[in-house]
Amino acid sequence: MNYIIVNEFFLVAIFGFLSNIAYLITTYILDNFIGYSLSNFIGLLVDILIDFFSQSFIFNNKIMLSDNIIYRFFIAKIIVITISQFIFVIYIKYISYLFQNNIQKKLKKLIIKYKINTKLNIEELYILTVRITLGLFTYMFLIFPLAKYYTFKKK
DSSP states (O other): OOHHHHHHHHHHHHHHHHHHHHHHHHHHHHHHHHOHHHHHHHHHHHHHHHHHHHHHHHHHSSOOOOHHHHHHHHHHHHHHHHHHHHHHHHIIIIIHHHHHHHHHHHHHHHHHHTTOOOSSOHHHHHHHHHHHHHHHHHIIIIIHHHIIIIITOOO
16 A cells, blocks of 8 residues: 555644544534534534645645535535435434344443543434444545545546
8 A cells, every 4th residue: 555645644634633522522522502404504513614724635635725625525524414414314214123122322421431421411422423333434445545535536
């Protein structure tokens, strides 16, 4: 595997992690006011700014603000947000009931076993777990490939 691709993969992952922390904080705060689905959407939008500037620098060694790159970035983001939001809503509305009780029981056991002090209730931890898992899959299968080979591709 090419060293540059591996390096880019991990740098995008690190900055993606930071943007994901911003996303999680945003959704955690907004969940109490506007509900899970809308707060998820707004959190994904907050993620965009951090992603654009960090990915532009990683793939081009400078911030690129050309119309073409911005256009491709937003097309890629629309694809990622649409797919992420679709999967999140479908999972929460139609699939989570199959796994939610089992996962929540496991989360409770982990909290007790490791004496984790958290202000989150078990449902909030479950939603957080779903968001983190979805984020990992979208990074590997959508975000990095689109950023590397579509948005910031070298000619």
